[in-house]
Amino acid sequence: MAQTAATKSNLPARAAPKQRSEAASGLLMVSPTAIYALLLLAAPLITIFTYSFLTDGYLTVELTPTIGSYVEAWTNEVYRVVMLRSLGVAMAVTLVTVVLAFPIAYYVSFYVEPSRKSLWLFLIxxxxxxxxxxxVFLWKVILGFNGVVNSGLLGLGIIDEPLTFILYNTNAIVITLAHAYAPFxxxxxxxxxxxxDRSFLEAGRDLGESSFVTFFRVTLPLAMPGVISAVMIVFIPTIGDYVTPHLVGGPEGKMVANLVQVLYLKLDNYPLGSALAVSSMLLVGLVLVMATMQLAIFGYVFKRIAGQTQLILAIFTALAAAQALLAVVIALWLVTGNAPLTVVLGTAVHVVALLALRRKRSAL
Amino acid sequence: MNGGWFRIYAYGFLLFLYAPILLLPIFAFNDGAIVAFPLAGFTTKWFDQLWVEPALHQALKNSLIIAVSASILSTCLGIFAARASTRYNFPFKGGIIGMIMLPLVLPEIILAIALLVVLLGVGIPLSIYTVILGHVLVCTPFSIAVLTAAFQSLDKSLEEAAYDLGETPASTFRLIILPLVTPGIISSLLMTFTISLDEFLMAFFLAGTESTLPVYIFSQFRFPKSVPVVLALGTVLVVASIILLTIAEYFRRRGIAKTGGKDTGGFL
Structure with a gap:
């Protein structure tokens, strides 16, 4: 009896915390981490964003607002070339890494026994x-003048003199970064x-599609979310990599991060360093938007025609559409030689193309 | 069903992935001052030199202090965030978690300069403590990724049963939840320790005049003479990392098995 009374008197005290709403509990629980991120991540990021619009003074930053740093970063030959190179390297690394990664992921997912999948992922x-x-340093050893690749090829008699195009240039950066980001x-x-769902694939084959066509019509579209995350998780950090260009890039292989480091630590020009950092992130963002739209256009064309005519025709049409748009972008790049401008114009072209397609669909 | 060409490709790719790590001991035990082929014979003298480098010992000490602090702090922050995101629905959840996970995709140089500018602006002198602040930022998302898997597979009814039997939220956490996610926490500690030990750029920007192991290694690359010693150091570090990660993986799997979850593999 006494026990029951004690339990009863305890009840309100126990119930009280549960009365706090789920939202409040959740916010309270996440708050230590969120406040840490707010203070040491969001606030610093906002600070460099602000700095990029301020004026550089002697040993100080003056509070006069200006877009001068951006003008400098986007027009000065030195910064322009480096941004173009960084963007090119990041795109190449992303392409190489994702294309090389897909078959591995496919093998582990489709051919490795379930009990051994964890081991494979761990090894990767x-x-x-x-x-x-x-x-990164060992890649220098592998790709160098007396390196593994050269001594191996010389020993096998495939080449007569050491290859020099594989170290201290952007090729070396792409190889090294593709290696570093493969697991990602x-x-x-x-x-x-x-x-x-594996039964989708069986269904595809039961309905008479070859395994090749099943792959393109079922597996690849369903794997697209993974491919997109892979692209983002490789593309965004690689444009800002510091160590790889520094060690294997040589004098002609400097990238944005190397310039930002020099501007910050050597030249003490915080606004310009910040403007470069912000610009590179802006470039990455715009390229990703552009790629997403490219994908949407691709998917749209694919769907429209696949239902009516043969699959192969659909693939070719979609490829042609994608190709045409890509050609516009590349042409812009070659003509202007200006990465930011190319990306801005390229994005505009894509937006227009997508809107045009949308309009046509609603008209039909 | 064995994958034919895919299998060959997969093994080839593993070789590509492991090529640098396999070369590392070859040159660390090579009796030649120049890191190139042909090899010049076996020696352990580069390893012996590791014992007599005071700068290296100071860097190691700093790195250990930083890695231990950063792993404990980031795992604590990871527990809060992983628990909140798996157990509760709250406003701006996506935005808040997204902000916390941002260092996973943002280039480290941007995080490093942003922190540097703010620390200098506030007037905090650079030291190993500022490196700890930066490393916690970088390590927390990985900790959350590991811990979310541990918390996610937790059966909510266990917790409700504890409440019904008269436990308070605090005692429920201590008696029911904590024991079930302990393997996940150990895995997170080991993984963030390894990440912090290996992290270069934050330390390079935020350490001021202090040095950590990666900063020491980076500075030694400028002197061709000390490269073999650095490779010997690298061999030791790689072996240590693999041991730590293997233990982390063991605990991660045990944690998921303990709470009855399905192993989706990997940390992402």
Whole structure:
């Protein structure tokens, strides 16, 4: 009896915390981490964004607002070339990494026994966690004049003199970064492939499609979310990589991060350094928007025609559409030689194309 | 069903992934001052030199202090965020979690300069403590990724049963939830420790005159003479990292198995 009374008197005290709404509990729970991120991440990012619009004074930053740093970053030959190169390298790395990663993810997801999948993923991620600096440095050893590749090819008699185009240039940067980011690309694609219901593939084959066509009509579209995350997770950080261009890029391989470091730590020009950093992120953002639209156009054309005529025709039409748009972008790049301008104009072209397609669809 | 060409490709790709790590011990034990082929014979003298470098020992000490602090702090922050995101629905959840996870995709140089500018602006002198602040920022998203898997597979009815049997939220957390996610927490500690130990750019910008292991290694690359010693150091670090990660993986899997979840593999 006494026990019951005690339990009863305890009840309101126990119930009280549960009365706090779920939203409040959640916010309270996340607040330590959120406040940390707010103070040490959001606030600093806003600060450099603000700095990019301020004037550089001698040893100080003056509070006069200006867009001068952006004008300098987007027109000065030195910065323009480096931004163009960084964007090109990041795009090449993304393409190489994702294309190389897809078959691995596909193999692990579709052919490896379920009990061994974890082991494969673990093996793939291990190199990613081990001494980044040393791994980059070893690529120098592998690709160098007396390196593994050259001595190997010389020993086999395939070449007569050492190859020099594989070190201290952007090729070396692309190889090294593609190696460094491979696990980052494999994992999201693997996760997307794992989610695919295997009976869809059987259905495709039962309905008379070849496994090749099934792959393009079922597997690839369903794996697209994974491919997109892989692209983002590789593309965004690689444009700002510092170590790889520094160690294997040579004098002609400097990228945005190297310039930002010099502007910040050597030249003490915070506004210009900030403007470069913000610009590179802006470039990445715009390219991603552009790629998403390209994909939407691709998917739209594909769907429209696939229902009416043969699949092959659909693929060719979609490829042609994508190709035409890509050609516009590349032409702009070649004519202007200006990465920011190309991206801005390219994005505009894509928006117009997508809107045009949308209008046509609603008219039909 | 064995994958034919895919299998060959997969093994080839693994070789590509491991090429640098496999070369590392070859040159660390090579009796030649120049890091190139042909090899010049076996030696352990580069490893012996690791014992007599005071700068290296100071860097190691700093790195250990930073890595231990950063792993504990980021795992604590990770527990809060992972618990909140798996258990509750709250306003701006996507935005808040997105902001916390941002360092996963943002180039480190941007995080580093942003923190540097703010720390200098506020007047905090650069030291190993500022490196800890930066590393916690970088490590927390990974900790959250590991811990979310551990918390996600947690059965909510266990917790409700504890409430019904008269436990308070605090005692429920201590008696029911914590034991179930402990493997996840250990995995997170080991993983963030490894990340912090290996992180270069934040330390390079935020350490001021202090040095950490990666900063020390980076500075030694300028002197061709000290490269073999650095490779010996690298061999030790890689072996240590692999051991730590293997233990982390063991606990991560045990944690998921313990709470009855399905292993989706990997940390992402």
């Amino acid at each position: 991620t291990i190199p990613f966690w081990t001494s980044y600096l040393i791994r 690309a494999i994992l999201p694609i693997f996760v997307a492939l794992e989610k695919i």
